[in-house]
Amino acid sequence: MSTLFDVKNNPRKAYISFAILGIALFAFPFIASNFGNSWVRIMDLALLYIMLALGLNIVVGMAGLLDLGYIAFYALGAYMTGLLASPQFAAVLESFVNQYPMIADGLRAIVGEDAARDGIHLSVWLIVPLGALLAAFFGALLGAPTLKLRGDYLAIVTLGFGEIIRIFMNNLNAPVNITNGPQGINLIDPVRIFGVSLAGEPGSNATVQLGSFSIPSVNAYYFLFLFLCAVIIFVSVRLQHSRLGRAFVAIREDEIAAKAMGINTRNVKLLAFGLGASFGGVSGAMFASFQGFVSPESFSLMESIAVLAMVVLGGIGHIPGVVLGGLILAALPEVLRHVVEPLQRNLFGTVLIDAEVLRQLLYGLAMVVIMLYRPEGLWPSPKHEDRVDANAKKRHDEKEPAALAA
Amino acid sequence: MDTFIQQIINGLVLGSMYALVALGYTMVYGVLNLINFAHGDVLMVGAMVGVTILQILQSIAPELPGIVKLGIAILGAIPVCVIVNVIIERVAYRRLRNAPRLAPLITAIGVSILLQTFAMMIWGRSPIPFPQVMPTESFNIMGALISQTQVMLLILATIAMVGLVLLVEKTRMGRAMRATAENPRVAGLMGVDSNRVIVMTFAIGATLAAVAGVMWGANYSSAQFAMGFVPGLKAFSAAVLGGIGNIYGAMVGGVLLGLIESLGAGYIGDLTGGFLGSHYQDIFAFVVLIIVLTLRPSGIMGERVADRA
Amino acid sequence: MSEQTILNIAGVNKRFGGLQALSDVNIKISRGQIYGLIGPNGAGKTTFFNVITGLYQPDTGTFELAGKPYSPSAPHEVAKAGIARTFQNIRLFGEMSAVENVMVGRHVRTHQGVLGAVLHHKAAREEEAAIRRRAMELLDFVGIAQFANRTSRHLSYGDQRRLEIARALATEPKLLALDEPAAGMNATEKLALRELLVKIKAEGKTILLIEHDVKLVMGLCDRLTVLEYGKPIAEGVPAEVQKNPAVIEAYLGGAH
Numbered sequence: 021m022s023t024l025f026d027v028k029n030n031p032r033k034a035y036i037s038f039a040i041l042g043i044a045l046f047a048f049p050f051i052a053s054n055f056g057n058s059w060v061r062i063m064d065l066a067l068l069y070i071m072l073a074l075g076l077n078i079v080v081g082m083a084g085l086l087d088l089g090y091i092a093f094y095a096l097g098a099y100m101t102g103l104l105a106s107p108q109f110a111a112v113l114e115s116f117v118n119q120y121p122m123i124a125d126g127l128r129a130i131v132g133e134d135a136a137r138d139g140i141h142l143s144v145w146l147i148v149p150l151g152a153l154l155a156a157f158f159g160a161l162l163g164a165p166t167l168k169l170r171g172d173y174l175a176i177v178t179l180g181f182g183e184i185i186r187i188f189m190n191n192l193n194a195p196v197n198i199t200n201g202p203q204g205i206n207l208i209d210p211v212r213i214f215g216v217s218l219a220g221e222p223g224s225n226a227t228v229q230l231g232s233f234s235i236p237s238v239n240a241y242y243f244l245f246l247f248l249c250a251v252i253i254f255v256s257v258r259l260q261h262s263r264l265g266r267a268f269v270a271i272r273e274d275e276i277a278a279k280a281m282g283i284n285t286r287n288v289k290l291l292a293f294g295l296g297a298s299f300g301g302v303s304g305a306m307f308a309s310f311q312g313f314v315s316p317e318s319f320s321l322m323e324s325i326a327v328l329a330m331v332v333l334g335g336i337g338h339i340p341g342v343v344l345g346g347l348i349l350a351a352l353p354e355v356l357r358h359v360v361e362p363l364q365r366n367l368f369g370t371v372l373i374d375a376e377v378l379r380q381l382l383y384g385l386a387m388v389v390i391m392l393y394r395p396e397g398l399w400p401s402p403k404h405e406d407r408v409d410a411n412a413k414k415r416h417d418e419k420e421p422a423a424l425a426a
Numbered sequence: 427m428d429t430f431i432q433q434i435i436n437g438l439v440l441g442s443m444y445a446l447v448a449l450g451y452t453m454v455y456g457v458l459n460l461i462n463f464a465h466g467d468v469l470m471v472g473a474m475v476g477v478t479i480l481q482i483l484q485s486i487a488p489e490l491p492g493i494v495k496l497g498i499a500i501l502g503a504i505p506v507c508v509i510v511n512v513i514i515e516r517v518a519y520r521r522l523r524n525a526p527r528l529a530p531l532i533t534a535i536g537v538s539i540l541l542q543t544f545a546m547m548i549w550g551r552s553p554i555p556f557p558q559v560m561p562t563e564s565f566n567i568m569g570a571l572i573s574q575t576q577v578m579l580l581i582l583a584t585i586a587m588v589g590l591v592l593l594v595e596k597t598r599m600g601r602a603m604r605a606t607a608e609n610p611r612v613a614g615l616m617g618v619d620s621n622r623v624i625v626m627t628f629a630i631g632a633t634l635a636a637v638a639g640v641m642w643g644a645n646y647s648s649a650q651f652a653m654g655f656v657p658g659l660k661a662f663s664a665a666v667l668g669g670i671g672n673i674y675g676a677m678v679g680g681v682l683l684g685l686i687e688s689l690g691a692g693y694i695g696d697l698t699g700g701f702l703g704s705h706y707q708d709i710f711a712f713v714v715l716i717i718v719l720t721l722r723p724s725g726i727m728g729e730r731v732a733d734r735a
Numbered sequence: 736m737s738e739q740t741i742l743n744i745a746g747v748n749k750r751f752g753g754l755q756a757l758s759d760v761n762i763k764i765s766r767g768q769i770y771g772l773i774g775p776n777g778a779g780k781t782t783f784f785n786v787i788t789g790l791y792q793p794d795t796g797t798f799e800l801a802g803k804p805y806s807p808s809a810p811h812e813v814a815k816a817g818i819a820r821t822f823q824n825i826r827l828f829g830e831m832s833a834v835e836n837v838m839v840g841r842h843v844r845t846h847q848g849v850l851g852a853v854l855h856h857k858a859a860r861e862e863e864a865a866i867r868r869r870a871m872e873l874l875d876f877v878g879i880a881q882f883a884n885r886t887s888r889h890l891s892y893g894d895q896r897r898l899e900i901a902r903a904l905a906t907e908p909k910l911l912a913l914d915e916p917a918a919g920m921n922a923t924e925k926l927a928l929r930e931l932l933v934k935i936k937a938e939g940k941t942i943l944l945i946e947h948d949v950k951l952v953m954g955l956c957d958r959l960t961v962l963e964y965g966k967p968i969a970e971g972v973p974a975e976v977q978k979n980p981a982v983i984e985a986y987l988g989g990a991h
Contacts, residue, residue: 086531088535165716172460172531173666175531177715180713181716183708187709191705191706258855259853261863262851262852262859263842263848263852264847264848264849264852266842269835270831273831274829277828279811280819281842283842283843284811322539325535332532380542383539384537384540386536387532387539391522395529
């Protein structure tokens with residue numbers, strides 16, 4: 021099916037496909053708005069998940085490293101935004117004053133009096149790259165101990181790291197309050213682009229004014245996330261067809277042969293972890309701004325597994341497949357919630373399977389069924405030229421030298 | 427000093443449960459080279475079935491002694507867990523025996539999620555309290571308290587482990603299991619039916635997990651659909667610590683991890699000047715796992731785990 | 736003199752627990768030679784390969800490539816220094832196409848990284864094009880250019896071996912080390928392989944070869960070393976080695 025977008029072999033078809041897709045994507049929020057905000061909101065979250073899935077795809081799909089703690093990078097991006105774009109820092113500072121006054125003074129000197137009172141409020145233009153960098157750093161850091169480990173062990177260790185980060189997020193509210201513990205951080209600034217807040221001005225009922233246009237806030241975020249998604253897809257595609265991308269796949273296919281061909285597997289793996297993590301960090305930062313608050317609940321192991329399920333369902337290593345997987349597993353449960361719950365109420369008088377259960381059921385089934393019956397995913401990459409050609413029969417060693425026949 | 431003894435006791439209790447579950451992981455790993463990610467959820471199934479049975483017993487036969495009630499609960503949980511584990515092997519893992527290693531692991535994760543989801547559907551989302559069936563007086567050992575439930579747990583765990591050792595060392599099936607773990611193909615040539623051995627392995631693992639599950643629920647007085655995942659991971663860490671694939675290693679690793687966790691949680695406040703408290707307890711298992719895999723992947727008693735060229 | 740000696744290895748010892756896998760093995764290969772390493776099964780030939788290419792760490796030994804000492808500490812360093820190898824059990828990147836496999840071989844002599852990949856600027860594009868060009872050339876050289884876009888694990892056995900050789904050649908090695916390239920081939924395929932190796936030698940490449948097929952080895956190699964139980968028992972031109980009684984005993988007679 022990837023022949024739909026194959027620019028090299030069938031450019032006209034590819035460009036038409038892109039055009040249709042582009043129009044559909046652009047028009048979607050305007051059409052959906054007629055039915056309320058929830059559909060666009062679902063897509064917003066789905067886009068965030070798609071970014072996550074693409075990031076995980078670099079680690080799992082391209083390099084073959086099963087990272088089960090991936091959500092940690094989402095959490096890092098989100099919490100970083102929580103600290104750097106909300107009043108939280110003021111609270112952090114205050115708690116330092118009580119416990120470690122010297123550090124408190126130092127921090128106050130660095131950030132200035134305003135920030136000490138109101139918290140730090142960096143703009144989105146800084147938050148996004150910072151989130152990417154922070155996540156990339158941690159990606160390499162957490163990947164480092166796993167470099168010599170084999171598949172299953174690597175998975176468990178990364179899972180452990182993910183859990184460790186979540187436990188820290190949940191508990192770093194005493195003795196000094198950094199993450200505000202289980203309550204999380206709220207009042208996070210929405211994204212502001214050129215002075216326009218994507219959450220709309222207070223009192224506007226979450227509507228963004230652009231000159232004479234006004235669009236709902238969720239629509240504004242939709243376009244922002246769509247743009248970021250496109251960037252991430254672009255980067256992924258470029259990576260895939262590059263020397264580095266080949267190195268990733270070589271490591272996945274046969275690490276020993278890769279080493280023998282001169283690939284420094286340690287560095288390349290760290291790069292994979294870092295790059296993959298950076299996508300997660302960006303997505304997390306956007307999530308924090310979009311939702312306005314972050315709490316440790318959003319970053320459980322189930323979320324790591326959900327992202328993995330998206331990659332697996334769609335087609336490990338195949339970018340359009342991963343996008344599809346993300347779309348299905350992120351949007352479908354929400355869509356079903358709107359459909360299935362009322363349906364059950366009508367049929368049975370009560371809700372037997374609620375949306376949360378449905379969501380988990382889908383994830384579990386996706387992974388088991390796909391691995392058993394279609395491990396390459398719903399939309400796998402098209403095979404290389406594997407047709408058994410009649411022409412290809414002519415091979416070099418079929419000269420049948422007469423000398424040997426005797 | 428009595429805090430120390432208390433932590434030791436807690437650690438032994440915790441460790442025995444880890445050991446029981448770690449045995450399941452290590453045995454499956456020994457024959458299939460697979461981490462049965464869903465094993466912790468088998469513990470959960472055991473606990474859920476156990477609590478259901480206990481609730482029934484409380485209402486129809488409340489005068490039975492606590493030990494008997496727990497015993498019935500365990501005996502009821504075992505077949506369910508065995509059936510679940512055997513079905514999992516048959517449906518999810520058997521087809522993937524020769525697949526690249528990521529595939530069975532991903533499937534195992536999916537199975538784990540499905541088990542939790544089904545448990546959620548059957549028993550709901552909220553924790554279910556375990557009826558207090560054992561008498562509440564605790565024993566006092568050198569100033570530390572140990573409840574009767576905990577004593578029962580230690581006794582049961584010991585019986586189970588001794589029983590397993592006898593099975594593995596002295597019986598025909600045990601020999602077959604050891605042979606298959608060493609070299610499935612050659613064992614097959616000697617007439618060992620590897621499928622039967624594998625099913626037996628899953629069944630035994632499930633039995634141990636069922637016991638651990640019911641006792642875990644009794645010890646912590648509640649059971650919930652998500653309760654299996656963390657103990658499962660920790661038990662896996664214990665198995666790695668002791669040497670994956672090695673039964674004695676799993677037992678040693680389990681008890682050791684329990685002690686590390688208990689003592690660590692007790693003293694971490696002192697060690698870090700109050701910065702980290704006992705709610706960081708869960709981290710210990712992961713830290714141990716990471717350290718072991720980084721420095722000595724073969725664990726305390728295990729064979730080499732690292733890849734050869 | 737040292738420019739003419741491509742590989743100079745001396746005094747290699749390697750012990751695995753109780754087993755002395757290699758005892759004091761020396762090899763000296765001159766430029767442009769095809770040098771054979773033969774011996775009965777289990778003699779330590781592949782172990783030796785693994786040691787000189789960095790997969791195993793030797794206990795002792797000095798290692799010199801084209802006159803410069805090299806440390807066989809990590810396989811990718813060895814590849815960078817200039818030894819490229821193939822494997823006894825073919826190790827291709829199965830899911831990649833044939834040409835992509837060979838392109839990976841170019842990795843060690845090229846350098847575009849993340850920025851090059853994402854920005855796709857002129858230098859990066861040119862390097863990519865050069866990589867692909869060279870890969871196609873090498874596929875053509877070994878005779879499988881028509882399968883360039885085929886998934887490599889779907890190639891025939893003989894073609895897979897050729898592909899592995901092409902991939903090794905892509906690293907621009909000073910020494911090409913082939914581990915039983917003729918294993919599992921029939922007579923026709925072996926003849927074709929022989930032709931390929933002669934062709935490679937004609938290009939000025941130096942080859943170190945592990946092989947079991949004695950006829951192939953005798954007809955192809957300029958010099959041989961024979962290993963038995965990890966010890967070198969003979970060294971010299973094929974004609975001499977063939978007549979060496981210790982060699983004959985190792986292969987044919989004796990308590991084996």
